[in-house]
Amino acid sequence: MINIQIKLWGQLKKAEGSANISLKTDGLTLEDVIKDLSQSKNADLADLLLNVDGSCRHSILAFQDDEQIEWCKELNLKTGITISLMSPIAGG
């Protein structure tokens, strides 16, 4: 298990009540990390991250060092890195 930082944007931040959180994970892919995050945090956040069948919502945009993270690619997680998660937002 390593400790990484998650930065939440938009409704994800609102659901969690905080923009910056720490997560212990041994996930190999983005899917793994998001499932770990959903289990460790509150139900409102999990509802935005996961479909009812427990799969990840692919309308969550994830990035690290200003590069989009692909869902199925293996991550090379290191202690202290930050993964940002963004929900779809709109105009108005």
Next chain:
Amino acid sequence: MSNIIPLSEEEKATYEWQMTVPGFGEKGQEILKNSTVMISRCGGLGSVVAYELAAAGIGKMVLAHGGNIKYSDLNRQLLMTHDALGTPRIDSVEKRLKELNPRLEIVKVAENVTEENVIDLVEQSDIIVDSAPLFKERYLMNREAVRQNKPLVECAMYELQSQLTTIIPGKTPCLSCIYPDTPDGWKRQFPVFGAVSGSLGCMAAMEVIKVLSKLGEPLYSKLHTYDLRDMSTHTIKILKNKNCPICGGK
């Protein structure tokens, strides 16, 4: 833009400051004059996009916005005014834009984008600005922009945060590549300040000017995002989805 109408002396005088921008010039100004921009809707974001583009000398706008002005519009929808409360939003939009630029031609559409009108609205336009609050409208414009091969400037906001990207069909990811599913539970009303929509609207207007006049580097395959709470910004490289049902990842 087959028959380019040259600038009048009044237009040359009006736009002389921006015509000295390197890489833009009189030729860039002529392109703006001969271009048609569709904006949906003219709310917090779209009002400012439309106002900046009217100021910049865009020749024609197709503007879609339904409903009447409410108190809750007035914190950010800068083309709406207190004295026009209860009257159609699109009338206020037309009035304010014409006050600034009486040469501007406006196709006024007193309804939001729907399955029934989207094909026609996009067909009339050279470029589309999506500033609508509902994902149903946003996905319709994306689908039609891709189908008709028209550039689409996507702008969105939440609280003190924003997202902006410019879609070129066949070249960049489309909206459905970035966000494949309609988010559950999205509501038309959400927390935001007018200064957030205003700042983002100015950037979106600049994207339109850049794309039309081939100036600088628009946000192709890049999502620009900022959070005015801590003034952090990111420009994220975004990827096509090869399984995208709209653009096919092409």
